[in-house]
Amino acid sequence: MSTQLKLSEVETYIGQYHILQGVSFEVREGEVTVLLGRNGAGKTTTLRTIMGLNPPSKGEVIYKGEVIQGLPTYTVAQKGIGYVPEDQGIFSGLTVEENMKVAMKNNDDATKERLDWILELFPDLKKFWKKQGGLLSGGQKQMLSIARAYINENDLLLIDEPSKGLAPIVVEKVMETILQMKEKTTIVLVEQNFMMASTIGDKFYIIDDGKTVSEGSMNLLKEDEEMRRKYLGIA
């Protein structure tokens, strides 16, 4: 399997704050790579750095063999990277349909197929097709955000804490969906919910204080109670 995304010693400032101080990881095609770490460790900033929303000052971000740091966000997205932000980024005054339409690059058969597929997974979106995004429940917003990132033929999805604030049953639904998407695209997942992370993740990286401090296969982490306690505060 080939490397799809690679970060090497990435450093990012937000204003005068040195937030990322050396983040390195590799994402292999077809896998789910999970970024773990405490609150404030720099996981969200890492995804934003990849998207060009917080461009790095040092290091390299390479996507499919091409340096992408410093590119404007829209160009990064056009290269086939879909983004599901931590706050979901729903356009609250637009309907579900309009939220999807803003994202849709094409209106071809392939896009329609993807739309049908995703609406089958999330029937609620179909049901509330004409409802304002801002009026959806937390879980429905999450589904809309995922559907919107998936609608174009993206090769990589960056998903930031999809389980945040959702009831366990909804978390399960989201998890199932990501598992199904895994068949079709590569995924970088930020997730604090260890059950979810360990169920769908292939590889993990732990970010602490803006640096990657540990990595390995997910199975390894499942057995390493010591490491989980040290960096994640869970046993």
Place this chain on the structure above:
Amino acid sequence: MDVLINLSLNGLATGMLIFLLAAGLTLIFGLMDVLNFAHGGLFAWGAYSGTWIYATTGSFLIAIAGAILTGLILGLLTERWIIKPVYGNHVQQILITLGLMLVLSELLKVVWGPNQISASPPSYLAGSWELGNVIIIKYRVFIIAVGILVFGLVQYILKNTKIGLIVRAGVMDKEMVQALGINIQKVFMLVFMIGAGMAALGGAMLGPYSGVIYAEMGLEFAILAFIVVVIGGMGSFPGSILAAILVGVSGSFMAYYVPSLSLAVNMLLMAVVLIFRPQGLFGLKG
């Protein structure tokens, strides 16, 4: 009765002119977070170029089209050269657009001289209709019709086209729009141009309405337009026309019945809205 009708029509016409200025301001602010203090300058340029083209060609239609074109071109240059380097920096934006406002009105004086210039409508829009004892000034009706037409057109674009959808989404969350692969800079440019074009159209129509044009007219109308943007809600296009009508009509009635308060009433309207609905009547932003 005839007084009421005339005051209403006068207020509506003035409201439409304010709307043409405020519409661009509110969209530019909502989408780009830019308070464009030079917007009144584009309005004045519309007035001067329109009046000049009308005097030169004798065609009011060409004059209106030429004024809009002037606005579009000035809007393009302003966005690329003046605004683009200072996106995200409010202090610099205020200083540079205020500076541009001064430059634009001084340039008018350089090109067309410092004195007021008189302007009048074409013969087919001059004069009035008499319905019983009500006298309706044709040019007022023309302004109102154009205002409604422009509103309908822009509203249609915002509601029914992809670019309109992107503009509305951008007002809510610019970052997300870009993260979906859309080059928002291009959209900024387009919206700025259209805003400038509408302002120039407003200016071109004001000349024959008030009878004279002068370099400072842009600033005077821009103040009203800013009040309208606050009342209507920053970033709300429908809010801008309703608030503009409110300001236009109340100004027209006050000027007739309580002239000493006609300026204060706008401030009062704005204060009341800010107290009870700080986001404006139709504001999306908190």
